[in-house]
Amino acid sequence: MGRDRTPHVGIYGVTNAGKSSLLNRLTGQQAAIVSPLAGTTADPVRRTFEIAGYGPVVFIDTAGIDDEAGELGRQRVRKTRQTLTEVDLAVVLLRESEPSVMERRWIETVRANDIPTLILPNRAELLSSDEILKRIRENIPELSQKVPPFFGERPIAAGDTILFVCPIDGAAPAGRLILPQVQALRAALDLGAIAVAVQPGQLAAALPVHKPRLIVTDSQAFREVTAVARELCPATEVTSFSVLLAEQKGDAEVYAEGLRAVDTLKPGDRILIVENCSHQITCEDIGRTKIPQWLREYTGTEDLRFTFVSGRDPFPAELGSPGGYFALAVQCGGCVSTRRQIQARIHACRKNGVPITNYGMLIRKLRVGRSIHR
Ligand SMILES: Nc1nc2c(ncn2[C@@H]2O[C@H](COP(=O)(O)OP(=O)(O)O)[C@@H](O)[C@H]2O)c(=O)[nH]1
Ligand SMILES: [Mg+2]
Known part of the structure; x- marks a missing residue:
């Protein structure tokens, strides 16, 4: 989906309003x-551009x-509408000096999606x-520029150790770490923390040596990591990359509420799995294989029906069916997405009465149990 902390600015208007000319002019x-x-x-054309001093x-x-x-x-209009789930600011370029009926209707649609507008x-x-770039930067909401701290309110000070558990299994990409792990390592270094990374097999050896303040695991190893940590350092919080992302970009309260729907799942229920990237091997494995498998084990029913949405694809039209077509939606951490993009997914689910939770929080519940995550 792209650029997890870069504000997105959509340029809208009727055909021949000069939108493409404006993009070219602004970016040179x-x-x-x-x-x-x-x-x-x-198709929407995306261009990253560095605004001086911003x-x-x-x-x-x-x-x-x-x-x-x-x-x-x-189809072109549909694509245009879809971009409303990812923009932080909508620039609306009018054909005349006053908005026409159609332009006015579009401005209302934009505002109904909680997106600020800049009308030119x-x-x-x-x-x-x-001058236009100045107005754009003035109108981008502050929350779009500042991503909340990666480790939330946790009191991590310079010199504290954070231990990262990164399984390197068959699903891991060759020769590199996945993005949430890279982001977490970077956030730890930014705080002056000591970042230690191990595979699950080395955890027991590492804990007594490094005495971490926080343990962050890949969600799929939640169960084994929690078991070892409870034994060797029961006071240390165990969380996961996906849970941290849920707190940072999603809405932990909404997700916690959504999690309750897991206990009322019944045979035949439909579940929507939302992964915001399109081809990250590890997430695909978690979203498409492991979460369905663990949900079936937990609920004791094989008959759960899964629908997958990935990348920037829109939600299925059935989302808005009366009576709640989906019994549950599960959103990935969104390492490649902006906060606004995740919020738009949450907003759509809530509007349609679909409980929504997050990969990491769900896996913690299914694999570790609700009460023992701290
Ligand atoms: N006079 C004038 N013509 C413009 C301006 N911006 C675009 N145009 C012309 O209007 C036509 C449509 O422009 P374009 O940027 O492709 O519009 P879009 O359909 O909104 O993307 C082109 O022939 C442009 O050269 C402008 O500011 N002034
Ligand atoms: Mg154009």
Whole structure:
């Protein structure tokens, strides 16, 4: 999904409003094709651009909101709408100086999604790029720029040790760590903490030597890591990469509430698994194989039906079915996503009455039990 802490800015308007020209002008690049032909921009065009004195943003140039040229036009509009789940700010470029009925309707849609808008009148040619960039940075919400601390409120000081448990199994990518592990290591180093990484097999040897303040494991090893830690350092918190991400980008309270739905699952229930990346081997294995298997073991029923959403794909239309089509949604940590992107997923589930929880929190419940995670 891209750029976990870079604010995303969507550029919207009717066809030929000058959206692609604006993107090119702001970035000083020929990023998007400009032409008077309606439908020139089809798939959203994403460009990262560093605003001086501010930092990077991802601009998303989109197809016209009024593009109704048959099935293709409708698909282009659908793609444009989908970007509302990932943007932190919507720049709406008007054709005239006042919004038309259609533009006004679009602005309402944007606002209904809790997205702030920056409205620029007709082609914005009278405004300099610097002025527009200044307005953009002023209108990006502060929360989009600041990601909450990786380890939350935990009192970790310089010199404390954090022990990371990173299983290197068949599902691990060759020659590297996965992104949540990299992010956690970096966050530990930023705090001046001592970061120690082991595989599950070395945990028992490492604990007495390193006496960590916090243990962070890959969720799939929650059970064995908790068992060893309870024996050797019962006072030390064991958490997981995915749980930390859930606290940081998701909503731990909503997820905890969603977790309760696990105990009421019954045969025939449908479960939505949401992974925000499209091809991270380890997460795929957890989401597609392990979580379904552990849920079936926990509930004692084989008849649970799983639907998977990955990357930027939209939720299935059934999400909005009356009576709650899905009994539960399980969101991945979202290491590649911005906070806003995860919040949009949570928002959609809540709006449709679907309980939502997180990979790590669910695995902790299924594998360790509810009460003994601290
Ligand atoms: N006069 C004028 N023409 C513009 C401006 N921006 C774009 N255009 C022209 O309007 C047409 C559509 O521009 P484009 O950026 O592709 O619009 P989009 O469909 O909103 O992406 C092109 O022929 C551009 O050259 C502008 O600020 N002033
Ligand atoms: Mg265009």
